Amino acid sequence: MFWQRKELVCQEMVELITDYLEGALSRSQRRRFEAHLAACEHCTEYLHQMRATIRLTGSLRAEDLTPAMREEFTELYQRWRAEQD
Amino acid sequence: MRLGLSPATALPLRKLRATPVVDEDELLVARLRAGDEQAFVELVARHHTAMVRIACSFVSSTAVAEEVAQDTWLGVLRGIDGFAGRSSFRTWLLRILVNRARSTGVREHRSVAVGDAVPAVDRSRFDASGAWASPPQHWVEDSEARLLAEGLADQIQAALGELPARQREVVVLRDVDGLSGPEVCDVLEISEANQRVLLHRGRSHLRQALESELGGL
Numbered sequence: 001m002f003w004q005r006k007e008l009v010c011q012e013m014v015e016l017i018t019d020y021l022e023g024a025l026s027r028s029q030r031r032r033f034e035a036h037l038a039a040c041e042h043c044t045e046y047l048h049q050m051r052a053t054i055r056l057t058g059s060l061r062a063e064d065l066t067p068a069m070r071e072e073f074t075e076l077y078q079r080w081r082a083e084q085d
Numbered sequence: 086m087r088l089g090l091s092p093a094t095a096l097p098l099r100k101l102r103a104t105p106v107v108d109e110d111e112l113l114v115a116r117l118r119a120g121d122e123q124a125f126v127e128l129v130a131r132h133h134t135a136m137v138r139i140a141c142s143f144v145s146s147t148a149v150a151e152e153v154a155q156d157t158w159l160g161v162l163r164g165i166d167g168f169a170g171r172s173s174f175r176t177w178l179l180r181i182l183v184n185r186a187r188s189t190g191v192r193e194h195r196s197v198a199v200g201d202a203v204p205a206v207d208r209s210r211f212d213a214s215g216a217w218a219s220p221p222q223h224w225v226e227d228s229e230a231r232l233l234a235e236g237l238a239d240q241i242q243a244a245l246g247e248l249p250a251r252q253r254e255v256v257v258l259r260d261v262d263g264l265s266g267p268e269v270c271d272v273l274e275i276s277e278a279n280q281r282v283l284l285h286r287g288r289s290h291l292r293q294a295l296e297s298e299l300g301g302l
């Protein structure tokens with residue numbers, strides 16, 4: 001319709017994607033974003049990849065404390081207690 | 086649960102945090118206050134590695150980050166009676182950490198707010214109208230298997246290491262450690278808009294790194 005702003009292009013889509021995922025787009029921006037998605041397989045793939053990126057980054061997990069570190073922090077606690085008394 | 090009692094709509098957004106992590110922490114904090122040494126070690130076990138990882142964004146070496154984290158735990162022991170529970174324990178803890186890491190102050194360039202405005206995807210991959218000329222390569226389906234088989238985790242770590250410090254801080258807190266957007270704003274003392282920009286640039290870089298690794302672009 002003539003009063004609507006022009007459609008989003010792919011290059012704009014990739015810059016709006018985080019605001020989309022964060023729920024930070026206005027209702028009309030969101031509508032335009034989703035209208036483009038519905039018609040563009042590449043941007044749909046891109047969204048799919050951003051979600052996968054978040055998931056993969058979230059799979060990085062640090063190791064648990066080693067027994068030696070547990071020992072070290074137990075000592076830290078005991079030193080602190082000793083200071084209190 | 087503390088926050089469940091009030092209607093969500095009556096609370097400012099940044100008060101909304103209710104994850105299982107927080108509940109377990111609250112139990113441990115209560116035990117720590119009662120003088121339970123094991124509760125302290127459990128709290129350390131839950132948070133220490135994340136703290137060192139976060140502190141690494143602020144200081145020059147893992148050794149210094151480790152010191153900052155240890156120093157933070159001492160601060161926790163000294164300050165736990167003053168912890169009022171207005172924020173989650175984790176937010177309180179990470180704020181102490183970030184303040185100490187900043188005052189350790191090795192990095193001078195940290196005042197740059199959001200870094201350079203690098204496009205999420207290189208301009209050369211779009212045509213003159215802004216449509217994809219070189220569309221995203223398909224790689225998501227392979228990534229889970231590759232994560233296990235070929236050390237994709239190391240590639241992600243390396244890509245995180247390439248990010249400007251502030252982007253890395255936000256991405257690590259959000260996507261590795263699972264903090265909410267409002268929590269990250271609290272911990273790093275940045276605006277929600279800034280947080281989103283940093284997150285966007287960081288995640289876009291990681292996606293590109295994964296595409297390069299897995300999709301051949």
